[in-house]
Amino acid sequence: MNLITAIIKPHMLDEVKEALSAVGIQGMTISEVKGFGRQGGHTETYRGAEYQVDFVPKVKLEVVIDGPDVGKVTEAIAGAAQTGKIGDGKIWVTPVESLVRIRTGEMGADAV
Amino acid sequence: MNLITAIIKPHMLDEVKEALSAVGIQGMTISEVKGFGRQGGHTETYRGAEYQVDFVPKVKLEVVIDGPDVGKVTEAIAGAAQTGKIGDGKIWVTPVESLVRIRTGEMGADAV
Amino acid sequence: MNLITAIIKPHMLDEVKEALSAVGIQGMTISEVKGFGRQGGHTETYRGAEYQVDFVPKVKLEVVIDGPDVGKVTEAIAGAAQTGKIGDGKIWVTPVESLVRIRTGEMGADAV
Amino acid sequence: MKRKLLTGTMVGALFVGLLAGPASAQDYEWTTQDILDNTWILIAAVLVLFMQAGFALVETGMTRTKNAGNIMMKNMMDMAVAAIAFFVVGYGFAYGSDAGGFIGTDLFFLRGGDAYEGGLSLETNYFFQVAFAGAAATIASGAMAGRTKFWTYMIFTIAMTAFIYPVVVHFFWGGGIIADLQIGNAKFGDFAGSTIVHSAGGWAALMGAIFLGPRIGKYAKDGTPRAIPGHSMPLAITGVFILLVGWFGFNGGSELAADQFVPGIMVTTLLSAAAGALGATFAITMYTKKPDVGMAGNGILAGLVSITAGTGTITPVGAVITGFLGGLLVVGSVIFIDRRGIDDPVGAISVHGVCGVWGTLAVGLFAVNGDAFVDAAFPLEDGTEYTASGLFYGGGVNQLIVQLIGVLIVAAWVLVTTGILFAVLKSTMGLRVSEQEEIEGLDIHEHGAPGYGPDVTMSGSSVSV
Amino acid sequence: MKRKLLTGTMVGALFVGLLAGPASAQDYEWTTQDILDNTWILIAAVLVLFMQAGFALVETGMTRTKNAGNIMMKNMMDMAVAAIAFFVVGYGFAYGSDAGGFIGTDLFFLRGGDAYEGGLSLETNYFFQVAFAGAAATIASGAMAGRTKFWTYMIFTIAMTAFIYPVVVHFFWGGGIIADLQIGNAKFGDFAGSTIVHSAGGWAALMGAIFLGPRIGKYAKDGTPRAIPGHSMPLAITGVFILLVGWFGFNGGSELAADQFVPGIMVTTLLSAAAGALGATFAITMYTKKPDVGMAGNGILAGLVSITAGTGTITPVGAVITGFLGGLLVVGSVIFIDRRGIDDPVGAISVHGVCGVWGTLAVGLFAVNGDAFVDAAFPLEDGTEYTASGLFYGGGVNQLIVQLIGVLIVAAWVLVTTGILFAVLKSTMGLRVSEQEEIEGLDIHEHGAPGYGPDVTMSGSSVSV
């Protein structure tokens, strides 16, 4: 089992969600995060003083999947989230040892 | 060492926290996330136009533990967070290679 | 590859960011979380009724790195985030199986 | 279904009056003083109508984001319903020709008043009084926040502004049973409505809160009250400021004329409000060691409600004392009611009910002999001059007793009628939303969308676009 | 560059009038009634100026956090620009000596009026009318929210308050082509500006929304409208309350005197607003099963706009009907316009345009014969008495037709001039911000910083300190 974590641009969320549905993913968890990277931030001015905003809004997507589809899912996300402009984000995969569905107590593949 | 991640219904947080205390967990980190899954969303209407809300509010709980209690802790969370209705959430376990307590620099089991 | 996750005090973020730059880290993702731990919460009063606030604001920092620098990065974070007072937070390291840069499709070390 | 019926009936009723033209031409020539009187009262009425925004903000600020839209909606509809209901029947029940000291019987649709001969016109009177009706209904809204079905609340508001409150008004200002209340040479006095408006609203709030029961999570399993902090002190205290500003219309306009007594009314109103803030801040700091912001706001309102009955008869120093005690009282009352298992999210019962009673009784303590307005407004039947005054100014206990009787009559009427009303509503339409609706918020379930967009609250609906 | 030029011209223009002193001493002795008239109108004007806060809050509450600063800024600058532009030329174009029934030709910089001989002074008139000019401009702001370039919008506001709106005013209140409009014994009537102010603003809003096109994400690929929920009902409905309160100055002050007709105006204004809220709540509940909070707020505004033309001539019952129908209409219109691909985030076109037209026509239906103000204000040329009244009061269709003609003239003027203006602006400065700016918000890109700090929205800039 694996956990696929993706950091994407907020306005790409809808398309990523659709792409995931298309490859059969039925569950995911998202959160609002802020990213720091090559994209850089921007300068804002408030009452005549400048200040640097280093962190830009991103959305983090977490999907636990079972089986060999890691590559397919990663590609689906990458394909949908890509705008080609700097700051499109990252996807990383980590191993998951076990998974439980709280409602039923099902475990492993059944819990996805 | 392991990281136990749980996605639960927001209003079950207090009970989960108590259940974790009961099994000796003294630290955890939570965040507000949104979930997509079988529970589905709902339709809202604003000024006569309908729109679909796919993501429902959830709370994400992260606990790093050391030793063989993974099962016990997972069960404690699952037991407390269960309402039996769809959308109760998931718990997954990932391996942790090392842990540091920033204040003291302690590592491993001492850092929990 | 590894994912380094740090829970720190919100007002230490700027210093941690600088320390990470100093060791060559160019990307990271942060989010606002709440922590429960030895630090404890505090009691608030509203309209004459007391209530316990158990969760204190923290910032969560996630950095994916490639190669053997895990120790150096962990130390950089720990050094910058340390105030010596209770509640300074934790750092944990988990294994990452793969990483993709969405913009280019680069993978592994190139994607960092 | 029921909604269709309801609206249908209303619309039908309105057509009754459609065909008739306006009142016939006035022969009386308005003097500049007449116009000044009416203009001042219209301005005062606008200030009182503005209070509706104040009520809405206090209530929404002291509750949570998930019900913010519902609360704004209720306060807006209170005003809308009050305007129509008071126009159709309420004003008539309140000020129409008396039937048995209990209710008025004409002036429905503002038709059929006497020809104008100076003073306030029928329109001016309605416009000023209707703002009070809206306030009386809205008071209960705060105590019922966070769990009441919207359409059920609408029925309550209609009943309150069309019937329950107008009858209270008739009791006193309409020349009914309290107007004649007299012990020795002391007559019941309630200048701007500590009892007639505020305690009436407060009793309705009490019944509403009791019939509803507390919000989920308000009490621990052992019954200890838990704080459910409001979501925005800036909104709540802005509401307090607006209420303060509106109250100068409420009290100052209750003189029902532009004359030399208005300045004194403004001064006592301000002093009592200020003293109320100090009193409440003092009391809550003694109790919890911290000057609670919301309580200080409640203290201003407590001071205002407390002086409303006596604003024309109490001296400035008396106003400071009345307000300060009102401020102490509101803190004690909020904590007491909270402990009794009655969940009043904004303290409406304490502010309007308890301080309304206190303010009415304060007239019996601090009223000063020979106040001109009281003379003019309450000449004794036998033509002798009104000479009573408060206990502390040598007037004995007569005034205090007569005040108490007035308070009790209004309490009895409102508690019984709203009690019956809530009981009936509970067993028919239902008073309270379902548990899931309450947890997820009335905004989404009762009104279709959250009161705050997804970009404000994390509990919002979507992060896209 | 263009900004420098712009400001330079303005400052230059102001110096033109600097050297001259104030108007010469008045020989006429002001009566107390004169002073009362002026004082009341000044107070009414302050209420109308307060409406600017109401417009700002409705607009910002019904849109998203990322544009909140921009919206407050636009509404603030509308007021600032209107004050200066109306002072320099606008008031003169509106009320100066008539040229061809089209435009006024003097009174620029408020100079050169007749010596005062009672009634409102030139200053009082300006102060009251300028608040209307600001409102007329601000209406369009709502329909153009979330995508308009700030500096382009400023040019629009200058044009609107300096020229387009003043000419509309001149048409009617300034004695221009609509003032003389007469069919049989019916003359065009628009007491406080359903057509002159609101529909004029509404037509500008329509052109603005069309030229801009919808916000990104407003329509699905198949053209289905998608909801973009506003970020704060508490702010939006507070804005509605403020507009309601301000409207009593808008309508009540339009009597241009403190007299016996003001109370009736206040009553019809309130009743129509209330009925509008009920009408809109009823309509939206029929349509989506839920009483939408924002729609109910639009309903109040719809009721207010609808009665603005007839507040002095329509009976209370007529006002209830007018407002209720206005409330139904606004819901239908919002949904209709939404479906036509025109993105009006706050419903400005429906509230001000559609209900402005409806309110003007309602005079043709519900106006009552013999209203004193209408008599005084519109004596017929041949000296005979004005006897027309609305269709439902036996006046025939003349009044209705003359109302329609007035509506069409104003519509033609505003649609053509704003159409040309927006076309020119679009092909020169550009009307609309870039896609990235729109997605990330106008606040950051047009004004340098977000309207909400990082501690309120997650999309904020920083979590430190």
Add this chain to the structure above:
Amino acid sequence: MKRKLLTGTMVGALFVGLLAGPASAQDYEWTTQDILDNTWILIAAVLVLFMQAGFALVETGMTRTKNAGNIMMKNMMDMAVAAIAFFVVGYGFAYGSDAGGFIGTDLFFLRGGDAYEGGLSLETNYFFQVAFAGAAATIASGAMAGRTKFWTYMIFTIAMTAFIYPVVVHFFWGGGIIADLQIGNAKFGDFAGSTIVHSAGGWAALMGAIFLGPRIGKYAKDGTPRAIPGHSMPLAITGVFILLVGWFGFNGGSELAADQFVPGIMVTTLLSAAAGALGATFAITMYTKKPDVGMAGNGILAGLVSITAGTGTITPVGAVITGFLGGLLVVGSVIFIDRRGIDDPVGAISVHGVCGVWGTLAVGLFAVNGDAFVDAAFPLEDGTEYTASGLFYGGGVNQLIVQLIGVLIVAAWVLVTTGILFAVLKSTMGLRVSEQEEIEGLDIHEHGAPGYGPDVTMSGSSVSV
């Protein structure tokens, strides 16, 4: 402990006046004009009291969520403390019988004034002036936001409203040392308080900000100022609108009568405010390329403060220039003060202090000969007519010099007294909260709970229920 003492003393003091009855019966018969004068001033005073909400919103909007409750509380208590303190001693110090040109010595508890013989009554005067006292205190609150101990601030407010500000008022309006200031035939003029109210408040703000030092994080290690963006432009700009509306009472009411000069005052007030917004927008856009929303709001306030001294004597065109320059000035001043290491989160020193001085001097530049109010209010000792006027209207530099002297006297008094006060407070109770309290927010530490609920800010306390 200290709190108990404090309140105890206050309550004790109030009882002093309790036993006495109200002023004796009036023989003088009030004319309609008298009543109109008083009614207008009462309405104006209500508008000025409403400004307190404006100050609160500007200040809270321009600072962060974690101090929002504290800021609302301070502004609310400023009003409460001012009302009581001004009643007990402040009004007497300001307007009581003169002692040495420095302070008044009677009228404490509003007792012992002359019998009424027309004009404003004692109550009306108090009610109008007390609102100014609250404003003067509140100005400093903005500059001290985010780091001041609540109870220490309360002591400052008591001192300011009971003594420091009343003495300033006595200097001029109370017939003290500035009232007699005369150079040639030019007398010091400050119609509504650019110096007396605003610069006085501004100097106190300056001392407060200096003694406190900057907020944590405001300056980088090298001293470069860093922006700490406010949390809500919608609240801040709503506050600006409320202040604008209130200012029409502030300036218009300062005529102290309802007469023919009020309309002109309203016009110059509006024009200067509008020009201030344009000036500030122009200046900040030149400087940072972006029209900053908060700065534009400051510009409106700058325009208002700038015209406050000359609203009765400056022509409309002069008002536009005065306001525009005020708008430029406020931007330059905010940036300058920021760079000097003085942390003024809302720009109070610049808006009220700097523009207050500018506005007072502007009278020396733009005042017009023969203004009726100035004639009436400031007849020269020898009975000759007041003929001075501003430099640009041929009046020479006398007026300018006398204005400057008045400014300096007030500055000296306020800087010295508040300097001593803050020094004493700093070394006794302490001025500033601890570092941890400042970082976590004053709301939690000083008032026990956050000003925004956990459902609004992520830094909130709990996510449950």
